Amino acid sequence: xxxxxxxxxxxxxxxxxxxxxxxxxxxxxxxxxxxxxxxxxxxxxxxxxxxxxxxxxxxxxxxxxxxxxxxxxxxxxxxxxxxxxxxxxxxxxxxxxxxxxxxxxxxxxxxxxxxxxxxxxxxxxxxxxxxxxxxxxxxxxxxxxxxxxxxxxxxxxxxxxxxxxxxxxxxxxxxxxxxxxxxxxxxxxxxxxxxxxxxxxxxxxxxxxxxxxxxxxxxxxxxxxxxxxxxxxxxxxxxxxxxxxxxxxxxxxxxxxxxxxxxxxxxxxxxxxxxxxxxxxxxxxxxxxxxxxxxxxxxxxxxxxxxxxxxxxxxxxxxxx
Ligand SMILES: Nc1ncnc2c1ncn2[C@@H]1O[C@H](COP(=O)(O)OP(=O)(O)OP(=O)(O)O)[C@@H](O)[C@H]1O
Numbered sequence: 001x002x003x004x005x006x007x008x009x010x011x012x013x014x015x016x017x018x019x020x021x022x023x024x025x026x027x028x029x030x031x032x033x034x035x036x037x038x039x040x041x042x043x044x045x046x047x048x049x050x051x052x053x054x055x056x057x058x059x060x061x062x063x064x065x066x067x068x069x070x071x072x073x074x075x076x077x078x079x080x081x082x083x084x085x086x087x088x089x090x091x092x093x094x095x096x097x098x099x100x101x102x103x104x105x106x107x108x109x110x111x112x113x114x115x116x117x118x119x120x121x122x123x124x125x126x127x128x129x130x131x132x133x134x135x136x137x138x139x140x141x142x143x144x145x146x147x148x149x150x151x152x153x154x155x156x157x158x159x160x161x162x163x164x165x166x167x168x169x170x171x172x173x174x175x176x177x178x179x180x181x182x183x184x185x186x187x188x189x190x191x192x193x194x195x196x197x198x199x200x201x202x203x204x205x206x207x208x209x210x211x212x213x214x215x216x217x218x219x220x221x222x223x224x225x226x227x228x229x230x231x232x233x234x235x236x237x238x239x240x241x242x243x244x245x246x247x248x249x250x251x252x253x254x255x256x257x258x259x260x261x262x263x264x265x266x267x268x269x270x271x272x273x274x275x276x277x278x279x280x281x282x283x284x285x286x287x288x289x290x291x292x293x294x295x296x297x298x299x300x301x302x303x304x305x306x307x308x309x310x311x312x313x314x315x316x317x318x319x320x321x
Contacts (some may be wrong), residue, residue: 001173002035003057009050009057013280023280027053029229030067032306035281037172040199040206042216042237044252045226046276051209052096053178054226059091060084077289091117092166098158102150102165102180109146111166112136119169128174131168139164140194156187160194167198169184173205177267180215187232192218213252217241225249228287231306245315247292248272294319 009020009028027050043051054127056062058069060076071087079087092115095101098242102111112132116123123131133143139160149160159179166174180188196219199206210216216223223240225233225248233246244250251272274291277283283290289299298318306316 001039001072003068003070004058005032006070007031007054007057007069007277008065009053010065025231025279026229027279028064030058031226031229031231033224033231033234035173035205035207038199038203038205039222040220040294042209042220042223042228043105043207043209043218044213044223045232047211048276048279049226050229051211051226052177053076055093055175055209058175058178059088059093060095085119089169090171091173091175092169092171092172093181094159094162094166094176097182098155098162100196101148101162102158104150107147107163108136108141108151111150111161112168115165115229132164135164135168138167138198155183156186156190156204159191159196163191163194163198167202170202171204173207175207175209178211179208181210195219199304210257213241218223219270225252228277228282230287231316232288233313233315234306235315239310239312243313245309245320246288246317247294247319248288251291286316
């Protein structure tokens with residue numbers, strides 16, 4: 001459904017401290033992965049590792065600096081805005097801050113109906129109304145809320161409205177950028193379950209971005225772990241939780257509480273020490289090496305490529321070469 005090859009998104013930013021001249025910040029630095037129809041791919045990593053930039057570049061909301069994004073077999077390099085418009089009919093986004101992502105001057109009918117008015121102008125108003133009503137029920141809201149405004153809803157309800165807006169064009173994929181991070185924990189579970197149900201009913205593919213592994217566990221089939229703009233590990237969910245390969249994934253997993261005391265992490269426990277290096281001056285070689293307990297000489301000298309460790313996981317780590 002989607003193939004991403006060696007994708008780069010670089011920003012030119014003002015330098016800091018002793019380096020006031022403009023510098024290049026590589027927010028996404030050579031990311032490759034595939035997404036299959038109906039699949040959920042979780043993308044995790046600490047704040048600032050490039051998850052949102054990657055998500056936006058997939059839809060050209062931020063232009064890629066280099067690399068390929070191939071949608072349904074079509075290479076989008078050099079595509080016109082009309083070509084991207086056609087992709088966005090099939091691919092929608094749900095954003096992190098539910099209230100901020102809704103136009104405060106529009107009521108629910110206008111918000112959810114807007115994509116229909118843009119992409120399906122031939123539909124009569126009565127049909128738009130019928131589709132919006134049906135979608136509202138689908139996401140757990142009701143018709144009585146059609147003419148209300150965003151500020152009249154809770155965070156969880158606003159996110160339901162955002163999901164309804166994303167689904168109204170019957171897309172094949174939804175990119176969810178930290179859709180539950182701004183919500184209370186009890187509401188998070190409701191929204192995750194809603195997304196899971198909708199995915200099953202509509203055979204949707206989901207890209208689900210979160211900053212911790214506990215959240216993506218319940219929705220993803222495969223998980224991509226990012227650090228400083230690079231992919232550290234890409235693995236089948238069960239493999240990743242049972243036997244994480246990359247030391248960064250192990251560190252992230254150590255921060256996730258284990259509900260079942262019979263499950264032992266044993267020697268895999270590893271806390272993440274030190275701070276995320278500045279993305280303006282990333283370490284040479286493997287970007288994780290300055291915080292990695294297993295780093296050795298080669299890690300500083302050469303960048304490890306993402307390669308298969310077994311048929312269920314790939315890691316970018318010299319420990320496996
Ligand atoms: N428009 C921009 N101009 C300059 N730098 C940017 C821009 N957008 C993002 N960045 C930088 O790119 C890096 C990646 O940011 P991004 O928001 O993609 O990370 P993230 O993993 O999604 O973080 P978070 O979880 O906090 O949203 C960060 O260092 C950020 O400061």
